[in-house]
Amino acid sequence: MPKVIFRIGNFPIHLFGLFIALGILGGLYILRQEVIRKNFDEEKVFDLAIYSIIVAIIG
DSSP states (O other): OOSEEEEETTEEEEHHHHHHHHHHHHHHHHHHHHHHHHTOOHHHHHHHHHHHHHHHHHO
């Protein structure tokens, strides 16, 4: 399996990083659907989600 799937200029895009990004985007999409369905405060939920993603990547 190739480690680098393509490059944008000198910047390589790795398969693992692509899947991580797709997982984050998919999770945010599902979160948005639930926020709308349950009438939560969208701004507060997405602020918490962004902080959670940053901490998860660091940790």
